[in-house]
Amino acid sequence: MEFEFKLPDIGEGVAEGEILRWMVKEGDHVQEDQSLVEVITDKVNVQIPSPKNGVVSRILAKEGQVVKVGQVILAVQASDEQFAPVSQKPMPAIAAQSLPVPPQTQQLAAPMDRVVATPATRRLARELGVEITRVKGTGPSGRVTDDDVRGAQAGPSAIVQSATVQLGNEERVPLRGVRKAVAERMTKSSNIAAHVTVVDDVDVTELVLFREAFKGSAEKRGVRLTFLPLIIKAVVPALKQFPYVNASLDDAKGEIVLKKYYNMGVATDTEQGLVVPVVRDIDRKDIFQLSGEIEKLAEKARAGQLSLDDVRGSTFTITNIGSIGGLFTTPIINYPEVAIFGINRITKRPVVKDGKIQVRDMMYLSLSFDHRVLDGAYATRFLEVLIDTIQDPKKLLAEIL
Numbered sequence: 593m594e595f596e597f598k599l600p601d602i603g604e605g606v607a608e609g610e611i612l613r614w615m616v617k618e619g620d621h622v623q624e625d626q627s628l629v630e631v632i633t634d635k636v637n638v639q640i641p642s643p644k645n646g647v648v649s650r651i652l653a654k655e656g657q658v659v660k661v662g663q664v665i666l667a668v669q670a671s672d673e674q675f676a677p678v679s680q681k682p683m684p685a686i687a688a689q690s691l692p693v694p695p696q697t698q699q700l701a702a703p704m705d706r707v708v709a710t711p712a713t714r715r716l717a718r719e720l721g722v723e724i725t726r727v728k729g730t731g732p733s734g735r736v737t738d739d740d741v742r743g744a745q746a747g748p749s750a751i752v753q754s755a756t757v758q759l760g761n762e763e764r765v766p767l768r769g770v771r772k773a774v775a776e777r778m779t780k781s782s783n784i785a786a787h788v789t790v791v792d793d794v795d796v797t798e799l800v801l802f803r804e805a806f807k808g809s810a811e812k813r814g815v816r817l818t819f820l821p822l823i824i825k826a827v828v829p830a831l832k833q834f835p836y837v838n839a840s841l842d843d844a845k846g847e848i849v850l851k852k853y854y855n856m857g858v859a860t861d862t863e864q865g866l867v868v869p870v871v872r873d874i875d876r877k878d879i880f881q882l883s884g885e886i887e888k889l890a891e892k893a894r895a896g897q898l899s900l901d902d903v904r905g906s907t908f909t910i911t912n913i914g915s916i917g918g919l920f921t922t923p924i925i926n927y928p929e930v931a932i933f934g935i936n937r938i939t940k941r942p943v944v945k946d947g948k949i950q951v952r953d954m955m956y957l958s959l960s961f962d963h964r965v966l967d968g969a970y971a972t973r974f975l976e977v978l979i980d981t982i983q984d985p986k987k988l989l990a991e992i993l
Contacts, residue, residue, distance in 0.1 A: 595644050597666040599631070599659050606773070609633045610658045611665070612708060620648045628666060631659075632709075638900065646670040709736040717741045719765065738863075771865045781927035784843065786963035789922040790972055794979045795945075796938055797953045799823075802985040806879065813880045820912055821882035823935060824856055825988050826981040828875045831908060834974040838907050840928040841965055848930075848965055857906030857926055858886060860893045861916075867893050868926060870906045914938065920956035930965040933978075934958030 599609060609631040616628055627639040628648075650667040653659050709717075709724060716738055717724040727744045729736035767775060781787075796819075803817060810817035831838040831854055840849045854875045857868040869889035871882060892898050909926040914937040921934040936956040943952050957979065961971045981987050 593670055594649055595646065595668045595670045596664045597628070597643065597668060598662050598664050600640065601661050606633045606661070608658055608660045609638075610709075610714075611653050611655050613655055614651060615639070616648050616651075618648050618651055622646060622648060622668065642668065644668050644670045708734055713738055713741060715766075774865045777927070778924050781925050785841075785925050785927055785930075787922075787925065787960055788963045788968060788971070789958055789960040790968065790975060791920050791922075791956055791958050792972075792975055792979060793954055793956050794982050795943065795952050796955050796982060799982055799985050800938070800953050810880055810883060813884075815880055815883040815887060817879065817883050818886075818915075819938075820858070820886060820910070820935070821879045822985065822988070823982060824871070824874055824882055824910065825879055826978060826985070827856070827908070827910070827933065828854060829981060829987075830974050830978040832875075833977055834970065836966055836970065837931050837961070837974050839930050839965065840907070841930055841962065842928070851907040853907065855905050855907045857909035857929075858889065859909060859911035859923075859926075860890050862894050862896075864896065867898065867903060868906065868909060869893055869898055869902045870904065872905065908933070910935065914955065921958050923958060923960050925960055925962055931959060931961040931971070934960070 610633075612630040612632050614629050616622055616626075622628065622642045622645070624643065624645050625641045628642050630639050646668040648666065649669045651665075652667065653663070653665040659665055708729060713736055714724060716722075717727070717736075720741060722741050722744050724736060724741065727736050727740050728734075729740055799819065799822060803819060803822060807817050835850050836848070838851050838854060840851070841847075842849055853873065855870050855872045856874045857870050859866060859868050869892070871877075871885050871889065874882065877885070889898070889902060892902065906926065906929065909929060909932045911921070911923045911932060912935045913921050914935045918936050919939075920936045923932045923934045925932050934957065936958065938953050938955045940951050941954045942949050943954065944950075945952065957975065959971055959975050
């Protein structure tokens with residue numbers, strides 16, 4: 593019987609992808625888990641495996657075509673017979689591949705029938721008025737990068753009608769790509785979760801000194817020690833003491849899912865929009881391991897090189913607006929998680945300590961939570977335990993070293 597293969601739900605808000613290349617052709621024998629097609633999304637490009645043994649009877653999407661999740665792209669005449677492998681080496685299931693973006697001098701190229709570029713790069717070309725088929729790609733396999741498009745913007749032969757519309761004193765920019773995905777996720781979270789935010793301040797004077805004491809050790813290990821891994825480690829004992837914070841809500845089944853593992857989503861600002869790579873097993877790693885992983889994930893995020901495994905599986909999320917300068921925030925929950933923790937700017941302020949006014953390093957902390965799962969008292973107690981650990985970082989020595 594013929595099996596219609598649909599573009600699967602790749603996850604993390606990805607609704608469509610572009611067919612980069614077919615790795616099979618009509619009439620080919622294919623085996624289960626053999627890679628069929630490479631698809632580009634706005635976050636990663638992935639190789640999609642065959643779910644069946646059989647013969648490719650129809651290819652229903654062309655290379656360069658943008659297809660929606662759930663759209664039929666190929667048909668396989670299914671068979672229980674084990675076929676010999678085709679010429680391509682079988683690939684592991686959904687092997688994510690990176691999308692490097694090297695900055696180089698760009699040139700215009702002769703028009704091409706098919707251009708290799710991510711949907712985000714195509715969006716940029718439309719917004720800048722660049723005919724992408726006339727841009728010479730400098731990425732792997734001739735892929736057109738964002739820098740290629742920007743470099744070609746001045747070429748007179750590359751101008752097309754921009755997707756950005758100028759109307760009098762207004763400019764209208766289409767909501768596409770990562771920006772659209774962020775908008776949809778934030779709207780979903782805001783509409784479904786019962787958001788409440790509690791804000792408190794914490795004296796981080798000792799944490800500042802603690803970080804200074806370990807910066808040299810971090811440098812010897814080739815990592816840069818920021819406040820983020822220290823605070824992530826401080827979160828662990830609080831999550832263990834208050835398990836409902838490290839949870840998600842399954843609305844379809846009406847169940848609260850308590851996670852017995854600790855994966856931290858780290859909200860990361862990129863040119864394309866906000867992404868949340870995941871640092872796994874934060875309870876099992878020291879501050880130096882966390883520092884290295886956070887730095888690598890941030891670099892991959894800003895270069896558009898995150899894999900699917902890099903962005904899924906978080907149990908709790910942290911956002912660090914303080915590195916930019918925010919005094920305090922009311923972050924939106926990374927649904928279906930039930931809470932998100934916000935770090936804000938460190939400032940020197942006069943406070944009363946031991947009956948005296950002293951100048952201390954102070955920081956506001958924000959905890960947004962889903963009131964359907966967490967009550968205000970529970971969330972506030974969680975935050976107080978976290979504050980107690982941050983203010984006395986020597987408590988972390990056993991977990992850090």
